[in-house]
Amino acid sequence: MTGVAVATEQTRADRAVAPVTMAAALNRALADSLADDERVLVFGEDVGTLGGVFRVTDGLAARFGEDRVFDTPLAESGIIGTAIGMAMNGLVPVVEMQFDAFAYPAFEQVTSHLAKLHNRTSGHITLPVVVRVPFGGGIGGVEHHCDSSEAYYAHTPGLRVVTPATPADAYRLLRQSISCPDPVIFLEPKRRYWSKEQAVLSADGPAIDQAVVRRAGKDVTLIAYGGMVETALETAEAAAEEEWDVEVIDLRSLSPFDDATLVESVRRTGRAVVVHEAPGFAGYGAEVVARLTEQCFHYLEAPILRVTGFDIPYPPPRLERLHLPDVDRILDAIAALQWGDRA
Amino acid sequence: MTSVADIPRMALAESLLPSPQPLQLIDPSGRASGSAGELQLPETRILLELHRRMVLGRRFDQQATTLTKQGRLAVYPSSRGQDGCQVGAVLALRDQDWLFPTYRDTVAIVTRGVDPVEALTLLRGDWHCGYDPYQYRVAPQCTPLATNTLHAVGLAHAARLRRQDQAALVLLGDGATSEGDTHEALNFAGVWKAPVVFLVQNNGYAISVPLAKQTAAPTLSAKGIGYGIPSLLIDGNDAAAVWSAVHSSVQRAAAGGGPTLIEALTYRIEAHTNADDASRYRDAAEVQAWIARDPIARLEAYLMAEGLLTETEVKQLATEAEELAEGIRTRMNDDADVDPAELFAHVYVRPTAALAHQRAALLSEIADAAQ
DSSP states (O other): OHHHHHHHHHHHHHHHEEEEEEHHHHHOOOOOOHHHHEEEEEEEESSSSOOOOSSSSTTTTHHOTTEEEEEOOOOOOHHHHHHHHHTTTEEEEEOOOOSSSGGGHHIIIIIITTTTHHHHHHTTTTOOOOEEEEOOOOOOTTTSSOOOHHHHHTSSSTOEOOOSSSSHHHHHHHHHHHOSSOOOEEEEEEGTTTOEOOOOOOOOOOOOOEEEEEEESSOOOEEEEEEEEHHHHHHHHHHHHOOOOEEEEOOOEEOOOOOHHHHHHHHHHSSSEEEEEEEEEOOHHHHHHHHHHHHGGGGOOSSOOOEEESSSSSOOOGGGGHOOOOOOHHHHEEEEEHHHHGG | OOOOOOOOOOHHHHHSSOOOOOOOOOOOOBBBOSSSOOOOOOHHHHHHHHHHHHHHHHHHHHHHHHHHHHSSSSOOOOOOOOOOHHHHHHHOOTTTTTEETTTHHHHHHHHOOOOOHHHTTHHTTSSSSOOOOOHHOOOOOOSSSSSSHHHHHHHHHHHHHTOOOOOEEEEEEEEEGGSSHHHHHHHHHHHTOEEEEEEEOOOSEETEGGGGOOOSSSGGGGGGGGGGGEEEEEEEHHHHHHHHHHHOOOOOOHTTTEEEEEEEOOHHHHSTTTTOOOTTOOOOOHHHHHHHHHHHHHHHHHHHHSSSSSSHHHHHHHHHHHHHHHHHHHHHOOOOOOEEEEEEEHHSSSOOOOHHHHHHHHHHHHHHHOO
């Protein structure tokens, strides 16, 4: 073995154990996908020279060149619409919508074309496009920068909607999304971009459409995704002091929904709470509650509850903490799950 | 204030502008036109093919309208009157190029070689797109207007990135030029120098809304300058002019010269669809004036005056068109099989567990109903 090879292996080993932020893990997933598959392209607003407003694409244009990583004009419908045409011609575009609410101009291209072309053409056209969307609040952003837009996408047949909760899973899910032949809406929880984790980054592990149990427990199933998973885990620790053994499930895939993992857990615990930042009315949690009630009704000790944002437009920074689900509010919901007859 | 340094820029800007009057190779009376500008008259073989395919396309269009009246098609948006655009543009494409049509461009699709019954699948209601887009390099028909412009730019840019000799032609109407996607597509195409040709069939009305309520621009082709895209204004009822404009634009795109915006002035003789009443928004006299500028009669008069086409050949062509129509009638009168399981088959590349469950439930429901 040459000295160079040894140095490379050492670097890899160092990388494997060094703590990594979610933003850095996403950056590495993009770099590794670009390196592994010459069909992969990365484009959007400010993703080139600047490296993205959250630096997720930092250094990629310099490393892979302007033909593969490039800035576009400031037009979201244009980004998605041209990504569709590129995918029709054999490329694998990974595009960025700069913020959740800035993706709305692309809604028609996403719902009428990206989601439907495979179906419209009886499977002749496949669109392996990944749309990265930084989403959610908790970062003190001013209006239009903190929306939770997952329900719009999850309601659209033909799209996969996924969201990671940890750096290692951000790497895995993004690699899996880029390899996936279906269009994927990849929601990145902004408030966790700078969360660190010491982990080996690998695409192996739970599949793109699988939920994972982040903490095993026997009394109640706490269901969360994206930025709320960490809050759910904190809640579980606090609940342990009250002698509630909380199981925390990270959905990862909002569409399709992993019924098997969720139903198994809820039938076993008999109680469940769903948490999300988005407004509760017609929100994603309503679907979760409906599905689990249909499939677990006779196992339930209490109605499944939701802890969500209020049914209001996202608040200004100084008021957002009142809107977002937190440990206390989730504990209150757990306490309301009719424990009386357990004692 | 304009400085000396700005003069090349101003010259560039002027070079992007269309001609003040529409370019034309053959005038409505069938004579060589004095307004040809940069357009080159196609060779005889191409002129004859333009004529033949317009006659066949017109007969197809009439047959589709009749099938709609008989209830065989859910709806049919006729392109009668726009035959010069439909046929001229498509015949100018090379085999490897792509066509991005709208719902009014079924004649263009058939001219490209798509089987007529596959082309009518959407309008018969059997499925959404009845043909394999890759077999013909024809995208599915675009119903939400202007959305196809961006797909064409993306496909063309991908060809350039992959160093494939391939251009895209996207069809749109005057109404679609008001959509945001058209603006974004022209802008992206200009910035990327994408090998794409935008052909605006300006037929004067977006369903009922006349052009004057659509735009304050002097012409739609004049918009090209705002995107750094060279533009052409042509007589869309002159198939030779359409062919020449699209052909030279494709050649330029293939040579790395970037996009072109072409506005073709034409007219839709029929109503928007069979469900529309055009008398509510336009005069019969206006329609008559455009019938007098019929694209087929014009080219036929030219070819006969030049001795390139005989009465006998015109009659033979009419017979060929009748045979085409009869074949379509026969095939369209057969009830097509529609498979309920297809509803779930292509939503994702592999059906999800939930879709497999719903499929089984529907098939079981159908089986129960049949007993």
